[in-house]
Amino acid sequence: MKIVVIGNGMVGYKFCEKLVAKSQPQQFEVVVFGEEIRPAYDRVHLSEFFGGKSAEDLSMSPMDWYENNQIKLHLSDPVQSIDRTAKTVHSYHGITESYDILVLATGSSAFVPPIPGVDKEGVFIYRTIEDLEMMQSYSKKAKKGAVIGGGLLGLEAAKAMIDLGITDTAVIEFAPRLMPRQIDEAASGILANKLEQLGLKIHTSKNTSEILGDDCIKGMQFSDDTKIEVDMLVISAGIKPRDELAKLCGLEVGHRGGIVVNDKMQTADSFIYAIGECALHQGMIYGLVAPGYEMADVVASNLVSYINDDLSNTPLGVRGGEKAFLGFDMSTKLKLIGIDVASFGDPFINTNDTRTVVFEDTMKGIYKRINISGDGKYLLGGILVGDASAYNMLLQTSKNKVILPPNPEDMILGGRAGEAEGNGVLGLPDDAIICSCESVTKVGICKAVSEDGCETIDALKKCTKAGTGCGGCVPMVKDLMVHTMKSEGKYIRNVLCEHFAYSRQELYDLVKINKLKTYDEVLDTFGNGDGCELCKPPVASILASLWNDNILAKGNSTAQDSNDRFLANIQKGGSYSVVPRIPGGEITPDKLIVIGSVAKKYSLYTKITGGQRIDLFGAHLSDLPKIWEELIAAGFESGHAYGKSLRTVKSCVGSTWCRFGLHDSVSFAIQIEERYRGLRSPHKLKGGVSGCIRECAEAQSKDFGVIATEKGWNLYICGNGGSKPQHAQLLATDLDSETLIKYLDRFLMFYIKTADPLTRTATWLNKMEGGMSYLRNVVVNDSLGIAAELEVEMQTLVDSYKCEWKEAIENPAIRKQFSHFINAPEEKDPTMKFEAMREQKKVKDWS
Amino acid sequence: MENWFYACKIEDVPANGGVCVKYKEEQIALFNFSRRGEWYATQNECPHRQQMALSRGMIGSQNDEPKVACPFHKKTFSLATGECLSGDECAIKTYAVKIEGDKIYINLHPSAPKGELETHELIA
Numbered sequence: 012m013k014i015v016v017i018g019n020g021m022v023g024y025k026f027c028e029k030l031v032a033k034s035q036p037q038q039f040e041v042v043v044f045g046e047e048i049r050p051a052y053d054r055v056h057l058s059e060f061f062g063g064k065s066a067e068d069l070s071m072s073p074m075d076w077y078e079n080n081q082i083k084l085h086l087s088d089p090v091q092s093i094d095r096t097a098k099t100v101h102s103y104h105g106i107t108e109s110y111d112i113l114v115l116a117t118g119s120s121a122f123v124p125p126i127p128g129v130d131k132e133g134v135f136i137y138r139t140i141e142d143l144e145m146m147q148s149y150s151k152k153a154k155k156g157a158v159i160g161g162g163l164l165g166l167e168a169a170k171a172m173i174d175l176g177i178t179d180t181a182v183i184e185f186a187p188r189l190m191p192r193q194i195d196e197a198a199s200g201i202l203a204n205k206l207e208q209l210g211l212k213i214h215t216s217k218n219t220s221e222i223l224g225d226d227c228i229k230g231m232q233f234s235d236d237t238k239i240e241v242d243m244l245v246i247s248a249g250i251k252p253r254d255e256l257a258k259l260c261g262l263e264v265g266h267r268g269g270i271v272v273n274d275k276m277q278t279a280d281s282f283i284y285a286i287g288e289c290a291l292h293q294g295m296i297y298g299l300v301a302p303g304y305e306m307a308d309v310v311a312s313n314l315v316s317y318i319n320d321d322l323s324n325t326p327l328g329v330r331g332g333e334k335a336f337l338g339f340d341m342s343t344k345l346k347l348i349g350i351d352v353a354s355f356g357d358p359f360i361n362t363n364d365t366r367t368v369v370f371e372d373t374m375k376g377i378y379k380r381i382n383i384s385g386d387g388k389y390l391l392g393g394i395l396v397g398d399a400s401a402y403n404m405l406l407q408t409s410k411n412k413v414i415l416p417p418n419p420e421d422m423i424l425g426g427r428a429g430e431a432e433g434n435g436v437l438g439l440p441d442d443a444i445i446c447s448c449e450s451v452t453k454v455g456i457c458k459a460v461s462e463d464g465c466e467t468i469d470a471l472k473k474c475t476k477a478g479t480g481c482g483g484c485v486p487m488v489k490d491l492m493v494h495t496m497k498s499e500g501k502y503i504r505n506v507l508c509e510h511f512a513y514s515r516q517e518l519y520d521l522v523k524i525n526k527l528k529t530y531d532e533v534l535d536t537f538g539n540g541d542g543c544e545l546c547k548p549p550v551a552s553i554l555a556s557l558w559n560d561n562i563l564a565k566g567n568s569t570a571q572d573s574n575d576r577f578l579a580n581i582q583k584g585g586s587y588s589v590v591p592r593i594p595g596g597e598i599t600p601d602k603l604i605v606i607g608s609v610a611k612k613y614s615l616y617t618k619i620t621g622g623q624r625i626d627l628f629g630a631h632l633s634d635l636p637k638i639w640e641e642l643i644a645a646g647f648e649s650g651h652a653y654g655k656s657l658r659t660v661k662s663c664v665g666s667t668w669c670r671f672g673l674h675d676s677v678s679f680a681i682q683i684e685e686r687y688r689g690l691r692s693p694h695k696l697k698g699g700v701s702g703c704i705r706e707c708a709e710a711q712s713k714d715f716g717v718i719a720t721e722k723g724w725n726l727y728i729c730g731n732g733g734s735k736p737q738h739a740q741l742l743a744t745d746l747d748s749e750t751l752i753k754y755l756d757r758f759l760m761f762y763i764k765t766a767d768p769l770t771r772t773a774t775w776l777n778k779m780e781g782g783m784s785y786l787r788n789v790v791v792n793d794s795l796g797i798a799a800e801l802e803v804e805m806q807t808l809v810d811s812y813k814c815e816w817k818e819a820i821e822n823p824a825i826r827k828q829f830s831h832f833i834n835a836p837e838e839k840d841p842t843m844k845f846e847a848m849r850e851q852k853k854v855k856d857w858s
Numbered sequence: 859m860e861n862w863f864y865a866c867k868i869e870d871v872p873a874n875g876g877v878c879v880k881y882k883e884e885q886i887a888l889f890n891f892s893r894r895g896e897w898y899a900t901q902n903e904c905p906h907r908q909q910m911a912l913s914r915g916m917i918g919s920q921n922d923e924p925k926v927a928c929p930f931h932k933k934t935f936s937l938a939t940g941e942c943l944s945g946d947e948c949a950i951k952t953y954a955v956k957i958e959g960d961k962i963y964i965n966l967h968p969s970a971p972k973g974e975l976e977t978h979e980l981i982a
């Protein structure tokens with residue numbers, strides 16, 4: 012059977028993928044026409060193009076996927092006509108293909124309202140990678156932006172403007188509120204507030220009457236006689252189904268567009284199907300990807316069962332197959348400009364026999380609403396803005412008609428979200444859809460774990476496809492996996508990888524007791540196989556934490572993570588950075604001059620870091636030892652910017668100069684930084700010391716923070732910046748300096764011994780049973796009786812500290828490793844390219 | 859077999875690690891998988907972001923398949939076949955290696971025989 016697919020977008024591609032998966036090779040001959048220049052890509056994540064993703068990253072499958080599956084793909088070649096009598100299609104480049112079955116997956120285009128001036132330069136739509144590329148080049152000369160449309164797509168476009176650097180952007184919405192179709196007025200208000208905080212200007216109830224300017228857009232005129240200046244505009248006000256081909260060959264289309272289909276996705280011509288955003292099903296166009304995938308599944312399943320059941324005597328096309336499309340839930344969860352927005356079920360329902368619970372926190376910008384049936388048994392729908400962590404659970408609860416607990420409001424207020432969610436997912440029925448993008452059920456996931464042995468998220472993704480679409484269901488998939496494994500009596504430990512059946516903590520103890528000194532000894536004694544990039548760095552880190560030998564000493568250098576192996580962070584293009592230690596941020600003018608002259612000599616880009624020191628970027632591998640030689644001669648030492656080890660202890664100027672300072676925070680910060688420099692740990696460590704409660708050193712955002720009080724120092728621990736910032740918590744108050752250092756020794760050593768790899772102190776504490784009170788008991792009250800031991804271990808490490816860069820430059824065997832070409836050590840990597848910027852250099856962007 | 863060129867000495871390549879070898883305009887990553895007594899050569903460029911970096915990557919195995927992890931984003935590639943083991947990056951080229959005495963030779967010709975057998979024999 013020969014199938015021709017028109018349109019190689021998300022849904023057209025999914026159809027091919029499903030057909031390949033369900034059928035035997037050679038059962039179908041498939042020919043695809045795509046109008047765009049590249050094979051199907053992930054339009055849902057289009058905006059990430061501006062966040063640095065390449066067209067390739069967004070691609071659904073590379074070109075050779077089509078080849079390998081014998082699918083003929085004509086790109087840049089739109090179909091121009093369909094001859095239904097001859098059953099052929101004819102393309103722009105003159106190709107004529109016959110078909111037995113034709114699938115229209117032409118998607119939609121942006122709806123452009125008929126405003127005078129929309130054809131001016133600087134006016135864009137937002138649908139394809141080409142649109143984005145055009146925006147990108149135009150944006151360089153634009154300062155003031157605007158977006159028409161305050162719905163889902165409009166806000167997506169507004170984010171794109173911010174990403175393009177046009178932060179002065181206005182959002183123009185015709186309706187009185189943002190996202191009128193998904194969320195209610197209160198939620199829109201909260202959303203508007205948050206967007207305004209980001210610098211966007213929100214204009215609702217605004218009707219654009221004209222686009223001003225000569226050739227290029229200069230401004231916008233509104234019907235209420237106001238106007239604004241604009242030099243770049245994106246129209247993102249809705250979609251228009253691409254039904255022009257269907258119309259041309261006489262198929263029925265809706266009066267507002269869309270190709271009319273039945274439950275089998277057949278058009279008025281039963282040999283022609285329409286799926287995705289071009290299809291009009293029961294008066295409805297689905298502008299989301301999940302329903303499109305379901306439509307693709309319906310058609311692929313029915314065509315395969317037609318062939319397999321050998322119904323060739325029933326006329327093809329008349330028999331539609333068994334599977335039907337029965338409408339689709341329009342629940343959505345989006346991350347708009349970093350703000351969660353979700354709505355599910357019936358978000359607006361508000362009748363006499365329903366109840367509504369609303370939680371609102373205008374300070375934090377959080378709004379949650381759930382609609383419950385009058386008898387309190389069922390969840391009917393709801394809205395979440397600002398925090399949509401409960402979305403999956405709520406959606407499943409409403410979709411599967413799960414009976415609600417006695418206090419349903421806990422579902423949106425619940426303090427212990429993790430726990431509630433874990434129990435929640437287990438309470439769902441077996442056929443609950445967990446991944447709606449790929450229609451994977453709960454039982455499907457559990458079976459893949461128990462019967463197919465998928466015991467990692469990656470394995471589950473490969474085998475079930477769950478979590479490969481929008482990714483929102485991954486936490487639930489993980490819960491189900493862990494639960495299924497536990498119920499089979501499998502002990503779940505955070506083992507390092509396939510080569511070591513131990514957690515980091517277990518391995519730490521084993522290595523210590525057995526006095527192992529190299530990676531190979533550890534692998535031979537406690538592991539199997541040859542090791543990999545997952546177990547080498549943590550084992551190397553354990554060895555360094557225990558024995559403090561030079562990390563490049565023979566046998567261990569190639570077990571180090573790549574940055575440690577060259578004692579520097581690798582940068583785009585393959586150059587390295589140099590970060591000398593500047594304890595507490597204090598530096599003499601002479602040392603500043605040395606940094607300046609070294610940077611000049613080796614042509615390095617210099618920048619003050621967020622950690623109060625100076626980073627020199629763009630060093631060639633072979634220059635590293637020479638650069639360090641000069642720095643060390645001037646009294647510098649390694650700053651360990653490359654290691655999972657102590658970075659900086661930030662300080663404020665403190666009582667020596669500041670009129671508010673209570674103690675000398677700089678001296679104390681230097682003392683602490685020098686004490687723990689070079690200390691290898693499960694993840695990096697940062698500290699801060701502030702001279703008073705004004706907290707200019709931001710100590711409470713560090714792994715350990717010290718703040719001066721009238722009587723001594725307060726000690727805070729387990730704070731974190733990064734993607735999930737968390738403030739440090741108070742461990743003890745009014746300490747003298749010796750006690751504080753004692754507590755720090757115990758705390759850091761306990762962390763080093765027990766944390767999982769790459770776990771910062773904040774995450775380590777979050778996972779610790781008993782939390783802060785347990786940790787305080789261990790550190791302050793010595794509840795485990797190990798305090799003295801921890802202090803001794805730390806002191807040993809402090810005493811054995813050596814600058815590893817100094818050792819590296821003095822050791823010819825180590826020095827030899829710092830060349831790009833082993834057989835041409837003087838030559839530098841010729842592919843490394845730099846460009847000039849603001850009187851310094853920058854690395855050439857990767858393509 | 860023709861087309862063999864001299865790369866470097868055995869002692870130049872760290873145990874269980876790699877170095878980059880220059881041959882005309884080409885950059886080749888050469889790996890001493892001493893744990894298995896095997897040698898491998900591949901292109902030095904990582905196909906993910908076209909970075910000349912594979913020789914600086916960590917090597918190891920996955921289900922016994924020897925592999926290297928790129929230092930940039932830890933994409934992994936089979937040292938034996940060049941196939942990308944993490945996601946759908948394109949495969950990398952692999953080359954034949956032979957040892958004579960303490961000297962290592964590489965052959966960029968695609969038909970040159972690869973595999974542990976030959977190198978084992980030559981080491982012995």
Ligand code: SRM
Nearest residue numbers: 580588619620621622623624626652658731732733734771
């Ligand atoms: C240079 C610097 C940015 C700057 O120009 O200011 C920087 C640069 C890098 N940071 Fe950072 N971070 C820098 C301060 C910070 C800060 C601010 C601070 O320390 O006060 C933070 C947030 C605070 C925190 O860590 O809690 C920060 C959070 C991160 C994270 C996220 C950590 C987390 O736990 O989530 C990473 C990723 C990681 O470590 O896995 C990271 C990783 C990186 C890396 C190493 C990425 C990489 O692997 O190439 C960057 C390369 C640096 C280089 O080559 O030298 N950087 N980074 C800052 C160096 C400070 C220093 O003197 O050592």
Ligand SMILES: Cc1cc2nc3c(=O)[nH]c(=O)nc-3n(C[C@H](O)[C@H](O)[C@H](O)COP(=O)(O)OP(=O)(O)OC[C@H]3O[C@@H](n4cnc5c(N)ncnc54)[C@H](O)[C@@H]3O)c2cc1C
Nearest residue numbers: 018020021022023046054089090117118287288298299300
């Ligand atoms: C910026 C943006 C953000 C979005 N965010 C989300 C989201 O968060 N969640 C969500 O569910 N959905 C989202 N969507 C919607 C989602 O992308 C669409 O629902 C999905 O792409 C529809 O797939 P499709 O295959 O029907 O159409 P498309 O992906 O548009 O594909 C149709 C293809 O057919 C081609 N074509 C048309 N006519 C012809 C012809 N005559 N010959 C050959 N080829 C032709 C077109 O060029 C196009 O490549 C978003 C869309 C955009 C633009």
Ligand code: SF4
Nearest residue numbers: 582620621626733734
């Ligand atoms: S925040 Fe840190 S890791 Fe991210 S780009 Fe800046 S320096 Fe690099």
Ligand code: FES
Nearest residue numbers: 904906907928931
């Ligand atoms: S450049 Fe190699 S993994 Fe990204």
